[in-house]
Amino acid sequence: MTKPVYSLQEYSYEVNGSSLLNELTVDIYEHEYLVIVGPNGAGKSTLLKCLNCLNSGGQGQLTLYDKSVTEYSRKQLAQHVGYVPQHMSPSISVSVYDFVAMSRYPYLGAFGPMGIEHEEAIQKALSNTHLEDLADRALHTLSGGERQRVLIAGALAQETNILLMDEPTTFLDPGQQAEMYKLLNALRDNHPHLTIVAVTHDVNYASMAADRILALSGGKRVFCGEPSDFMNKEVLDELYSTSFTLVNHPESGHLIALPEQIG
Amino acid sequence: MSNRRKPTHRLMGIAILGIVIVLSMPFIGGEIINPMALFKGELEENELTVFWKLRIPRVIMGFLAGSALALSGMAFQAVFRNPLATPFTLGVASGASLGAAAYVWLGLSFSVLSMSGQTMFAFLGAALSISLVYGLTRVHGHRSSGTMLLAGVSISFFCSSLIMFIQYISDFNSSVRIMRWLMGGIEVVGYKAVLNTAPIVVLGAGVIFYLSRDLNLLSTGNEIAASRGVNVNKTMTILFVITSFLVGSVVAVCGPIGFVGMMAPHICRMLIGQDHRFLAPATFLFGGAFLVLCDTLARSLIAPAEMPVGIITALLGGPFFLWLLMRSRVAGLD
Numbered sequence: 034m035t036k037p038v039y040s041l042q043e044y045s046y047e048v049n050g051s052s053l054l055n056e057l058t059v060d061i062y063e064h065e066y067l068v069i070v071g072p073n074g075a076g077k078s079t080l081l082k083c084l085n086c087l088n089s090g091g092q093g094q095l096t097l098y099d100k101s102v103t104e105y106s107r108k109q110l111a112q113h114v115g116y117v118p119q120h121m122s123p124s125i126s127v128s129v130y131d132f133v134a135m136s137r138y139p140y141l142g143a144f145g146p147m148g149i150e151h152e153e154a155i156q157k158a159l160s161n162t163h164l165e166d167l168a169d170r171a172l173h174t175l176s177g178g179e180r181q182r183v184l185i186a187g188a189l190a191q192e193t194n195i196l197l198m199d200e201p202t203t204f205l206d207p208g209q210q211a212e213m214y215k216l217l218n219a220l221r222d223n224h225p226h227l228t229i230v231a232v233t234h235d236v237n238y239a240s241m242a243a244d245r246i247l248a249l250s251g252g253k254r255v256f257c258g259e260p261s262d263f264m265n266k267e268v269l270d271e272l273y274s275t276s277f278t279l280v281n282h283p284e285s286g287h288l289i290a291l292p293e294q295i296g
Numbered sequence: 297m298s299n300r301r302k303p304t305h306r307l308m309g310i311a312i313l314g315i316v317i318v319l320s321m322p323f324i325g326g327e328i329i330n331p332m333a334l335f336k337g338e339l340e341e342n343e344l345t346v347f348w349k350l351r352i353p354r355v356i357m358g359f360l361a362g363s364a365l366a367l368s369g370m371a372f373q374a375v376f377r378n379p380l381a382t383p384f385t386l387g388v389a390s391g392a393s394l395g396a397a398a399y400v401w402l403g404l405s406f407s408v409l410s411m412s413g414q415t416m417f418a419f420l421g422a423a424l425s426i427s428l429v430y431g432l433t434r435v436h437g438h439r440s441s442g443t444m445l446l447a448g449v450s451i452s453f454f455c456s457s458l459i460m461f462i463q464y465i466s467d468f469n470s471s472v473r474i475m476r477w478l479m480g481g482i483e484v485v486g487y488k489a490v491l492n493t494a495p496i497v498v499l500g501a502g503v504i505f506y507l508s509r510d511l512n513l514l515s516t517g518n519e520i521a522a523s524r525g526v527n528v529n530k531t532m533t534i535l536f537v538i539t540s541f542l543v544g545s546v547v548a549v550c551g552p553i554g555f556v557g558m559m560a561p562h563i564c565r566m567l568i569g570q571d572h573r574f575l576a577p578a579t580f581l582f583g584g585a586f587l588v589l590c591d592t593l594a595r596s597l598i599a600p601a602e603m604p605v606g607i608i609t610a611l612l613g614g615p616f617f618l619w620l621l622m623r624s625r626v627a628g629l630d
Binding site: 082085116122127132 | 377506523570
């Protein structure tokens with residue numbers, strides 16, 4: 034954790050009078066893995082979109098590398114920030130390869146073929162997400178999990194130093210989730226400047242993988258700190274308005290949050 | 297890997313077909329002109345007049361109109377991600393018609409920098425329609441294709457009613473002019489209309505070709521496009537201005553000609569794929585050549601009389617399009 038990549042100072046964002054982010058102050062550091070958690074409607078995705086400048090009109094300060102995000106052109110921003118949206122339209126029918134290839138846009142002119150370095154970036158993104166065999170399939174023929182991997186491949190092919198991921202593993206089965214988490218770890222090991230900000234509902238994963246956890250509720254910061262401090266019954270119960278039971282993982286000793294018992 | 301099934305061959309095929317159609321159609325009509333006689337200089341004076349003053353400008357105008365409408369349809373389908381988005385369903389063509397009809401009704405006659413007043417009025421009508429449709433669908437933040445098409449169709453009906461009203465209150469002369477022009481047709485004589493339209497179509501097509509990669513990204517969604525570096529608002533604005541000029545300049549001269557703007561991009565998508573770097577030139581060539589072909593039929597079938605070309609585009613294109621629909625899916629329609 035060296036210098037802040039993103040810095041938010043009393044940053045607020047509202048739509049039609051309802052406040053989605055409320056005077057948020059947080060710094061995100063280089064090479065950090067920050068996981069954002071919180072109940073539905075807490076403003077997690079909104080924050081991610083604000084970081085990617087997809088929401089305009091926020092109040093307060095939001096800087097990327099000491100410069101307001103609104104001062105970047107879309108193309109400049111796309112060279113710094115890769116974004117994995119929650120989902121994409123199910124009717125898109127381009128091929129996996131073509132979709133991932135489009136991620137090279139911020140480095141390309143209007144015409145002309147792709148150079149070898151672009152081809153390599155695309156291949157790397159496809160192999161990292163195990164999509165080589167699906168490269169020629171049309172997106173609308175893929176399963177939900179496969180499409181999610183395509184979205185991740187798209188962001189990877191952009192070769193940015195910052196990755197913003199909005200629930201990147203929601204549609205993945207447990208095996209693929211573990212695979213994805215390993216991939217993110219490997220990427221971080223290989224890229225000393227890579228910063229990842231991910232939104233998730235999986236508090237156990239968040240506590241295992243994250244360097245820091247930011248918990249939002251009603252657009253406000255209710256917790257920001259070490260995972261070990263986050264795995265606390267009071268914090269969790271308050272955040273999600275339910276009752277967790279915390280146990281130690283039988284092998285690793287990590288604290289695991291078990292959901293409320295039903296029936 | 298970089299030669300990943302690029303549709304270059306198919307694009308070449310469409311280009312060759314287009315060139316053959318454009319080069320051969322001026323010889324066909326109520327009277328067949330023998331190409332050999334033309335090259336040997338054996339044509340009579342009146343045949344030469346028909347060839348150079350009527351048929352050549354008409355073929356060029358037909359090509360410009362077809363390519364402009366087809367490219368506009370392609371751009372609309374990409375940015376609205378809806379296969380039914382066309383200059384007609386979005387009310388753009390009706391807006392342009394209303395503008396042009398108003399120009400006739402007001403008895404205006406002016407031109408600015410070789411652009412006729414009628415073209416400018418048609419452009420304004422088209423631009424107003426697309427701004428309304430886009431504005432309406434953005435009121436609630438997220439655009440829905442349904443709202444957009446409903447807005448477009450409403451604007452279309454609204455403009456048609458206004459045109460009828462204008463016709464009703466116009467004097468007999470203007471009324472007939474408006475009615476004949478509303479039927480659609482490429483009845484140009486000489487090169488004035490061609491020279492007025494060509495710069496707009498060439499420039500507009502150039503800009504759309506230039507924005508191929510942007511169109512590729514926009515057709516996957518605005519958020520993804522923006523995340524990959526597309527300035528979505530700026531690109532949309534440019535595209536709306538360009539398509540308004542394209543549709544406006546065509547409608548001002550030829551009246552509303554339907555179907556090309558919907559059918560040509562879909563047929564090309566089925567043949568070429570979805571990469572706009574190939575799709576845009578293919579749509580340009582296909583739309584142009586198709587309208588030239590239809591117009592040749594329109595002026596030949598019941599020669600010396602003519603029928604409105606819109607009848608042919610729908611009669612010829614409709615069944616072909618249905619046949620294609622049965623064979624393969626239209627991108628984005630499920």
